[in-house]
Amino acid sequence: MSAVAKSQLSREHSLAERVWKIAATVCDPEVPVLTIEDLGVLREADFADGTAKVTLTPTYSGCPAMDTMKADVESALKAEGFDKVEVKMALAPAWTTDWMSEEGKQKLSEFGIAPPTGRAALGRTAQGKVSLSLQVKCPHCGSLNTKELTRFGSTSCKALYSCNACQEPFDYFKVH
Numbered sequence: 001m002s003a004v005a006k007s008q009l010s011r012e013h014s015l016a017e018r019v020w021k022i023a024a025t026v027c028d029p030e031v032p033v034l035t036i037e038d039l040g041v042l043r044e045a046d047f048a049d050g051t052a053k054v055t056l057t058p059t060y061s062g063c064p065a066m067d068t069m070k071a072d073v074e075s076a077l078k079a080e081g082f083d084k085v086e087v088k089m090a091l092a093p094a095w096t097t098d099w100m101s102e103e104g105k106q107k108l109s110e111f112g113i114a115p116p117t118g119r120a121a122l123g124r125t126a127q128g129k130v131s132l133s134l135q136v137k138c139p140h141c142g143s144l145n146t147k148e149l150t151r152f153g154s155t156s157c158k159a160l161y162s163c164n165a166c167q168e169p170f171d172y173f174k175v176h
């Protein structure tokens, strides 16, 4: 490989890292304390053919916040001098709450939203069918004595819960 081609390659490699870092600063419009990196929504970043390429996987197929996130990623990269930006949506493999970083779950809790319980909440019934048994922990007092008020909370990604121990309502970020 020629020295020029090699330096070109390492330049593109570091540009891909920059694309990731810039995209990683974009926050979830619904939970402004969480970045799309915390959420695990940011899947890939690359720089090729003069184009910054980012792949996002929506947390929920009908999540209206995805359009906002896509536009935010585009404008964040354009503001940093990337003229050509491509944001792809990858629907498979489907997003799971396991992709959410520990830091992300921590931030969610501090924001007053119960973090998802993830795959650990999956159990099998006698028939071998997978059932989701959720014990949603209250982010205010930590009680597991909570009840679901509505399946759809302030947005389609969250459900509204109420705590029987401290009587505080809270949003629960749904497990997919």
Ligand SMILES: [Zn+2]
Residues within 6 Å of the ligand: 138, 139, 140, 141, 142, 143, 163, 164, 165, 166, 167, 168
């Ligand atoms: Zn409580």
